[in-house]
Amino acid sequence: MNIAASPQRATEIQNMTRSDTPLVRFQGVRKSFGELEVLKGIDLEVKSGEVVALIGRSGSGKSTALRCVNGLERINAGELTVCGRTLHDGKVDLRDLRQDVGIVFQSYNLFPHLTVEQNVTLAPRKVHRIGAKEARELSDQVLAQVGLSDKAKNYPEQLSGGQQQRVAIARSLAMRPKLILFDEVTSALDPELTGEVLRVIAKLAAEGMTMMLVTHEMAFARSVADQIVFMHQGRIWESGKGDMLEDPQTPELRQFVGNGL
């Protein structure tokens, strides 16, 4: 396939070469569900290689903001650019976008009828049309990345929650995304299993993967994220480096951190 043939790819490659161009850019993004406005003007940039943690109470809009990035939710106003594609003009090819943007869900959402290896390779085989041998190598590689090389032939139900979530991360990695979204990926896990998933995410961060994560793990956010974004009532209330959690500027964040730690 000639990648330069697609105009979208071409602009994207141009954008990539300019390192100052952010991978994700929210500009005044608004989103409503019926009468309820859940995002009330979000401005946010995520640069290539950056890890951004979205924190805040339930209902603060953080998950919605994340789901806008891969087009699971469509924004109502403002501008949203992701991996060189504009998501606000209704012209984006979502399948094309999702080859660059992976997502990992709270409830893993593995395919229960497929083995771990089949879960990981389904999309690369069907979307990228890779062969069986290449698929096996890809599976070995991404499963090694999440430390589950010995589970390729198992079915999801035979794995622990933490292992299932690591398979979900591997499934996302197998598409070779430029950006991975993590939507409260440890919220369904008990503390013991949370650690193994967070270690995998921290490793990916260290390897330079661009990530946006909605999380309730404050200590983790502080140690891994380059940028922490505290959302409150559909707005970005406060944002900054990891140390902002030690010195909250607003009473809302102070209270949130007080409860969270």
Add this chain to the structure above:
Amino acid sequence: MFGLTIEQIAFIFRGAGWTIVLSLLGFVGGTILGLPVALARASRRRSLRTGSGLFVQLVQGIPLPVIMFVVYFGISIGGYDVPALVAAGIAMTLYSSAYLGEIWRGCIQAVPKTQWEAGECLALTNTQRFVFVILPQALRIAVPPTVGFLVQIVKNTSYAVVIGFFDLTYSAKVINNSTFMPFTVFTLAALIYFAICFPMSVLARRFERRLSRS
């Protein structure tokens, strides 16, 4: 045996053979037509949902013997003389496709929404997502109610007697007319129906248990 000759019993069993033939016709035809009905019922396109919904409501709102009559006499009005087997087969196909379509629609929709979303987020096309993610899971859910419905098909083939189709009910009636032993004859017919249906009920229940365990 029970006052019936071997020939008379064999005659009844010949009817039972045709009951099985008509059941198979109804099931195969119902599957071929029922699958598109299920897909249309679960479709995102409103026109498909409405159209298939009308078909299902229509068939479910008419008693099966009346469908048999309408198909049988409808075809003969068109100037074609069809054997009762063909008319009964068409009627059974319509009947079972409407019910199987609804059963399978439920199975497709029973696959969690998060599975659709996961497939979508992996950049699969709608068709790929349906074939590789949704359908295999829906099929597993579909096995118990489908086998259970087979029992309904077998029992309801007896309505084909209204258009003179030679099945188990018909053959029993013929033997009764010549022997005047209605209780014996129809008890035998009942036992044969039961012998065909009972194993399927057991099978359906076993599939259901296996599914609920996993």
